[in-house]
Amino acid sequence: MNTTAAGTIGYMAPEYALWGYLTYKADVYSFGIVTLEIVAGKNNSKHRSEEGYVCLQDLALVLQQTGRLMELVDSRLETEFNEEEAIRMMKVALLCTNPSPAPRPIMSEVVNMLEGRTPVPEVTMDLSIFRDEERFGALREQLNQIQSHIMSSSQPSESAAMLQDL
The missing domain is CATH 1.10.287 (Helix Hairpins)
Known part of the structure; x- marks a missing residue:
């Protein structure tokens, strides 16, 4: 019997990576990371910036808190995307990647938010823990x-x- 966490660093939910506690919301976390990668066109675990951000999620949180979330969108897209949908995707991704599993949405809520059927709540986290x-x-x-x-x-x-x- 294997009692250690198995997965890829940068995609595992913190509660699973640190304590081996696996819930259905661990997959929600991973979905959020992959969504950020898709929008940004960057790999979460290979992302290193001159500003010293730990990962892509760290950068996304700072950009969201400073009102510059659109800077995360892959520049190769130029203007070939819907800005409102990109913002919605990034905000949903940030909800999904909350360090605590309790406030993460369940996947049916994620789908409703992405499809625009329910509003996306604002992400509020203490960024000092990342810096x-x-x-x-x-x-x-x-x-x-x-x-x-x-x-x-x-x-x-x-x-x-x-x-x-x-």
């Missing part, structure tokens, strides 16, 4: 080391053991 260098500096470095080791390791069991130690 705290003491908390995330070490985590960012550890994640970089693990990803580097996984890419260069020919021993999958070694990589799995490193991930278990998180």
